[in-house]
Amino acid sequence: MNGHAAPAPAGRPAHPASESRTADDVEAGIIALWHTYGESRKQGLRDRLVLHYAPLVKYVAGRVGTGLPAHVDVADLIQSGIFGLVDAIEKFEPERGLKFETYAMQRIRGAILDDLRSQDWVPRSVRSRARDVERALERLGASLQRTPTDRELAAELKIGLGELRELYAQLQLTSVVALDELIAAGRSTGGPGSSLAESLPDEGAEDPIASLVDQDSRRQLADAIAQLAERDRVVVTLYYFENLTLAEIGKVLGVTESRVCQLHTRAVLRLRTKLNEQLEA
Structure with a gap:
């Protein structure tokens, strides 16, 4: 005996205890x-x-x-x-x-x-268009007291509905994991460039102020998500909380992956606008 366990016979699965x-x-x-x-x-x-x-x-x-x-x-x-x-x-x-x-x-x-x-792989013109969309969303949200539809947003931007959806596809470039940034919006802990670990409190001594700040940030994000249109809300939930891919979300919704990309971009832009409004309130 050499002290090593013998391998499981060919064709048989290893014993669970052995795997453990x-x-x-x-x-x-x-x-x-x-x-x-x-x-x-x-x-x-x-x-x-x-x-x-x-x-x-x-x-x-x-x-x-x-x-x-x-x-x-x-x-x-x-x-x-x-x-x-x-x-x-x-x-x-x-x-x-x-x-x-x-x-x-x-x-x-x-x-x-x-x-x-x-x-700097995002063209400057695309970033400029992203700002135009955010400002239009903010104006319409204030006047309508609800989330504007794509048709209303297109009219505000003076473009066609098809052109707006093409714009969503371009604006994907400006929203890489933007939700992560939005979750952190308004936090007072940690400075620029600080890591998650650097902002965590000591496990042995809970910081009540940091806990309240975190709860407030989560509440603001939850409120912003709740105000989204139903389909946008579904996309955000499935992508960020259920970890589904865009292709998988497309199968759930019965649309193409490119359409899910557009919905995701629209949702992120609207979330960013709503969170900015909450921070300025």
Whole structure:
């Protein structure tokens, strides 16, 4: 006997207890690796952690890449995300009680978005049109006391309904994970560029002020979502809270993926406008 468990016979599934032991062994190995890396900070140990958590980068890159123009290569997003993963490993503090995967996904996403913004791949004219749409939504919302329809918005912008929908497709470029930014709107904790982990309170001493700020931000977002048109509300819920892809949402709604992209862009623009109104109130 060599001390290793014999493999399951061909054609038979491994015993559940064996699978559980394997998972436990892997988890114990990662915990030990983190402990050793924390003491020595050796690059070789860090690289082993990078390899273990690399699937997180692919997952986040895929989520960010959904709805981006075809010329944006997911492989480039993954490359940017790797830098975010390395940064997360080097700055992670296990004693703060935060799960590493949660922390790392924020750093990975931030690295990808920083790289996208640095490329300035959104035309200036598109950004200008986005501002025009936001201002028109704000004007109509104030005068109608409700969310305007696409037809009303098109009339306000003096364009046709088809042209408005083409504009939605272009404006996808300006709203990469915009909901994440909206959730953070109005928070007083953390400065520019601060990470999620840097703004978290000590687990051993709850900060009631930070808790109230977070609850208020969530309430504002919930109120803004509740004011959306039903279809926009469904898209936001399925995309951000149920983690469905745009293609999957299209199957639920019985529309094409490109139409879901337009609905998503419209919903994000309307949410941004409503949250800005709440902050200014």
